[in-house]
Amino acid sequence: MTLSDTSTWLPLDGLAPGFDANKAPLTGDLHGRAFVLRDDAGGPGFTWDGTEAETFLVDDGLYYVQPHPGAAREAVSLILDVRDGRALVVTTRIGDAGTPRVTQEFRPATIDGAEVRGEAMAPSTALIGRRVVWVYSEDHAYEHVYLSPxxxxxxxxxxxxxxxxxxxxxSVYRVRPGIHVFAWREKVISCASVTIADHRNARALRSHGVLFGLDHTGEDTTCFTFGAHGRLLSTTVHPAGLDPAEH
Structure with a gap:
């Protein structure tokens, strides 16, 4: 692999073996429960019947749910806060062209029939300036620097x-204080990711997520969930008037 020659970079399915070693155990807390999510902006809602998905417990009453996309070129990720009646629906789509080729749509929602409390899940600049190391397995580690919105x-x-x-x-969305959805869209490899990351303890960060995109054929899709343990390395504080979070 030549570092500057992006044509030699691994396809998404080449990354998968062992990448999910730090994935959290699945939970059956929501099994058999159906959820109807009402779009806060009045757009189409979303219904999940409680099956055919991987579900992870993030915090008390807070779940990340990854329904199986099958062979479709669209995947939906759900953040369900059953304590506060809030939700976030993230739709990831693989297009025919464009940079990036994989795009994402974020729709804050409420859970039908639940008592709704607190703030809606919304875009956040809270991670800007942070430098974090994420460890996905004994063999996989990445550094993230959050530059701007x-x-x-x-x-x-x-x-x-x-x-x-x-x-x-x-894209970053605040879910609860210190807990954020962090999603990214790569331009070299046709893929995107949705993660939910708990940043409350700088020495013991935790994330859960999914990678979805095209495999080595450039035609078929691949999708896998993972988890990571992280640590805050440093925080950059910009001078007044030069802070990217202000733009």
């Missing part, structure tokens, strides 16, 4: 992509 930089510190780095699009 639109960009972040990643660098592989260990694993088959060691030495590779790039700056890609990102």
């Amino acid at each position: 639109h960009w972040y930089t990643w660098q592989c510190l260990a694993g088959p992509e060691r030495g590779l780095a790039d700056t890609d699009e990102n």
Whole structure:
């Protein structure tokens, strides 16, 4: 693999073996429960019947749910806060062209029939300036630098992509205090990710997520969930008037 020659970079399915070693155990807390999610903006709602998905417990009453996309070129990720009646629906789509080729749509929602409390899940600038290391297995580790509401930089510190780095699009949504959805869309490899990350303890960060995109054929899709343990390395504080979070 030549670092500067992006044509030699691994396809998404080449990353998968062992990448999910730090994935959290699945939970059956929501099994058999159906959820109707009402779009806060009045758009189409979403219904999940409680089956055909991987479900992870993030915090008390807070779940990340990854329904199986099958062979479709669209995947939906759900953040369900059953304590506060809030939700976030993230739809990831693989397009025919464009940069990035994989795009994402974020729709805050409420859970039908639940008592709704607190703030809606909404875009956040809270991660800007943070530099974090994420460890996905004994062999896979990446560094993230959160630059602005639109960009972040990643660098592989260990694993088959060691030495590779790039700056890609990102989106961040506040879920609860200190807990954020962090999603990214790569321009070199046709893939995108949705993660939910708990940043409350700087020495013991935890994330759960999914990668979805095209495999080595460039035609078929691949999708896998993973988890990571992280640590805050440093925080950059910009001078007044030069803070990317202000733009």
